[in-house]
Amino acid sequence: MLANRLATGSRVAVVGGGIAGAGLAASLLFNGRARGLALDVRVYSGGMSDRTAPPAVLTPECRSRLAALGCRIPPEWRTHELRGIEVIAEGRRELLSSTPGGLWVVDGWPQGLGGLEQVRDVLATAASAQGARFLPRHVERVERQAPAPDAPASVRGAGSLVVRAQGSGDRFHAVALAAGAGPMMGDAFFKGFRPAPTVPAVQARLRHAAPRLELAPVARLWIAPLPTVDALFLLPGASSVYALAFGPAVTPADLCQVLMMAARDGLVEEGFELAALETTRLPYGPGRTLVAPGQLAVGPAAFGHPLQVGLSETLASCSRAAVALLDGGLDASTLERRYVREGLGELLEDSAAGARTLTWLRRAGARAPEAFIKAKGRRTLSGSFDGGVLGLSGPTPIALLGAARWEGLKALVGSWLRTTVEPVPSVVPELEPDLYYVVDDDPDAREAMTALLESTGAKVVSFADELALFCAVARRPPTAILLDVVLHWVDGLRLAEGLKQHPLTRHTRVLVMSGLNRPHVRQRALDAGAEAFLPKPVDPDRLLRILTGRAPLLPELEHAPTAPLPEEAPREHATDRYAS
CATH class of the missing domain: 3.50.50.60 (FAD/NAD(P)-binding domain)
Known part of the structure; x- marks a missing residue:
């Protein structure tokens, strides 16, 4: 050797x-x-x-x-x-x-x-x-x-x-x-x-x-x-x-x-x-x-x-x-x-530029897509490797970093000079009267809630899987959503926040239900935009009075329900997720 x-x-x-x-x-x-x-x-x-x-x-x-x-x-x-x-x-x-x-x-x-x-x-x-x-x-x-x-x-x-x-x-x-x-x-x-x-x-x-x-x-x-x-x-x-x-x-x-x-x-x-x-x-x-x-x-x-x-x-x-x-x-x-x-020089430079670019793209906000278009038209000095981002021939990471930084700075200056006006969708579906969405992964609780609402003549769509909720609300707005906290993929408090952050869904009434009747969970539900927090087992009379507007939004929780709906079976991860 x-x-x-x-x-x-x-x-x-x-x-x-x-x-x-x-x-x-x-x-x-x-x-x-x-x-x-x-x-x-x-x-x-x-x-x-x-x-x-x-x-x-x-x-x-x-x-x-x-x-x-x-x-x-x-x-x-x-x-x-x-x-x-x-x-x-x-x-x-x-x-x-x-x-x-x-x-x-x-x-x-x-x-x-x-x-x-x-x-x-x-x-x-x-x-x-x-x-x-x-x-x-x-x-x-x-x-x-x-x-x-x-x-x-x-x-x-x-x-x-x-x-x-x-x-x-x-x-x-x-x-x-x-x-x-x-x-x-x-x-x-x-x-x-x-x-x-x-x-x-x-x-x-x-x-x-x-x-x-x-x-x-x-x-x-x-x-x-x-x-x-x-x-x-x-x-x-x-x-x-x-x-x-x-x-x-x-x-x-x-x-x-x-x-x-x-x-x-x-x-x-x-x-x-x-x-x-x-x-x-x-x-x-x-x-x-x-x-x-x-x-x-x-x-x-x-x-x-x-x-x-x-x-x-x-x-x-x-x-x-x-x-x-x-x-x-x-x-x-x-x-x-x-x-x-000699071997990795330009590849290491591209990696450093690509990582820094993500910070500036976030700062650029709505200008981020424009940064890609402007960077694609730029010519940069490159070595033997001339790969672009996203698998395309261009823009290169270094060119994109420069464009994203410039758009990020313009977005920052613009935020000082004017108040951002959020775009409103051109077509907003009309609210459908007497339509309620029930989101609960417990089948017994979901069935009982559906039966209660349907007994009043309402139309009810129940969701065992919360992944379809945003799409349904945006296309067919309900009168209200009854949302459980503990779900399979995303907890109900995050869903409430997400619904309240988009023009198509922010005015939808949301009532949060949970067997975790604790002050910090209740406060988080209200902070997320929920109209009311309903401890499980849910009092049917109180629920109907809230939905029809004949009850205060924050009744005393010490009042014991007289005919509660079935309580969901305890789940170990619920306590772990929201333990104080």
Whole structure:
């Protein structure tokens, strides 16, 4: 073996069996063979399960890089092509058109694999054909441990890096981390390792009860739909819609509420169901310490930002990591120069710009879509990698950062000079007399409430699943909504707040019901905009008097109901969620 370089027989471990891991293995073997080197590459692919199975967006550059690595691209991948990506903020919309043949959405979920899994399998097949071995083991740590002087020759020549995985320990000359943007190994990879920072995200799949022949070929990016959500990304797949919400404090309830708002505003079709939902993390800028002698991080573990749609940047880091390892990867200074400064320089700059852009897009408010249009027309000095945001050829992250900052400053100055006037929808449906909505996931309570209201001659629509509520209220306003606090996806207090924040639904009467008869819950309900708080079991006489306006809105709670409706069964998570 030449000093500081991999040679024939060198052993390389790749931690992570996703697209970055399979791509690096294929690139290492391809570039090594071009130099006359036969490497022993092993990929530790344990712990890579993903229930939501996101689709993949393939740009022309993605497809070129896959073909260069020996991947056979199935012809059916091109059957679903995006016409563009619509950017939305505070009611304003702008469509960023894609060039013909530009963005392919690869997806087979739920009948088959999600797009990312399909691309990963194609890359893994190409890597295996060149000699890579995939091991279904989860790596706990990597140790630097020189072989003992009296160790057998086979051990002394096997490398000084030991990969500990599920009780086993194998030696390697080089180790690469390609484990995505989830929980990082930190110092368990090497001391001082600082991967890409991450931001919390929630992803889901939306399905509809009635099968559709074709989904609209437009993806959507909704900027700051909620204070806790930086953006919502909606990507149409083969037979579903993939939804991704991200922000520093985003929760599954945030995603559910935003999806209800999206259905209300026509961004997704009403009547959807959440077929899969889970939390995840997204890269949010560049990593700071990515290399050590014989060690480096690739893909989302090294850099990235939430507006980075597609796989071009990940595949680019794989090819550059392979070249850097082959050129002198056993020496820290050489690896830093070849991989980080020369290889990832512009990619790291793009990641930093992309992460900063999100803050300015939120500040720009309704001007955010215009920032994308203005940035798309700007020319910027770029390196060998010239990828744009959202998988498009433009705008680049740096151009978008400049435009978003300018629009954000204009929005700030404008807020000083004038009072914002909220746009009112051109068509506001008329309130339907004697129509009541009952939202309660307890069937007995829902049935009893429905029977009580119908006995007065009212029309009642009951909801066991609250996801359809916003859409129903916006299209068919009721006389009032009776809303339980503890629901499946979003609690009733958040729903009340959401209803009161939109012009189409803010004047709807809301009565909150709950078995959690505590002062802080009652106060939160009133602060959220509820007209009244009704402790369970609900007093039917009091309820009817409130609805007909013949009772004070805040009666004394000490009054015991004489003929209460059935109380819902106790649920453990109710106390946990609202405990003081």
